[in-house]
Amino acid sequence: MHLFILGGTGQSGGFAYKYALEQGYHVTLLVRNAIEHKHANLTVVEGSVLSQEDMDRAFAAAGIPVDSALQFLNAPRESANPWSKFIGPPRLLADATANAARALRDQQRRAPLPSGRKPVLVAMNALGAGDSIAVTPFITKFFINHSSLGKTYEEHSAVLAEIEDDCGKDVDWTAALAVGLSGAGAKPVKTFSMTERGASMMITRESCATWMVNVAAGRMGERFSRQAVIVSN
16 A cells, blocks of 8 residues: 655644554655655655646655555644734645646556555545535634635635546545644544534544545545545544
C-alpha cells in the first residue's frame, strides 16, 4: 500500500503519515520544506501542491504506483484568531485537490493498479461546508458568516463542489467533514451524512487522521466511496 499525502507537515497530516508508516505502508509526502523524519518507507519530495510538474515528480519518486492520496491542507491565516487575515493563495485547497485527482487519473489510465481497485482520494474538509451548513451549530455559523473563517469555508465548499468531477470515473473519493478539531487521542469515530444531525462538537486530529488513512487503505471497503461524510468522536 502506497499512500501519497498533501499537508503531511501539519498537525492532522502528521498523525496520518506516522500512523500509515506504523501500518507498514509506504508514504510519499509532497512538502514545501524537507522534514527530518527518516524512515525506510517514507519518501519526501519538496515542491508545490499547485504545480502539476511537482505533483507528477512526487508521484513517481518512490518508483511504485500510488494506491491512494490524502489531502490535509488548510487555508492559511496570519494566526488562529478567527478575524486574522487570510494569507493563502486563492483556491489552494480546491486546486491542490484537483491536481492530486488529475495525477491519480493519469496514473490509472496509463497503468491500472495491480490490485484491481481504483485509486482513492480522501480529502479533509469541515462541518459547515457545502450542504452541511444546515446541521452546523449556530456559533460555527456565526464565525463562518462574520469572520475571516468564511474564506476558509469557501475553500472547503469549493472542494466539495468539484471533487466528483475532478476524480471522474477512474478515481474513488471520500470527503471527511470534521467537526471541531482537538489534539491527540485515539478515539472511536462516528459518521453522519452531510445533512444528518447527531455529531458531537469535537474530534481529535489523531482519530480523524487515522479514520481517513483506513478509508484510503480500503479497510472500510466501499462504505464511504464517493461520499462526503461528517466525522466526530
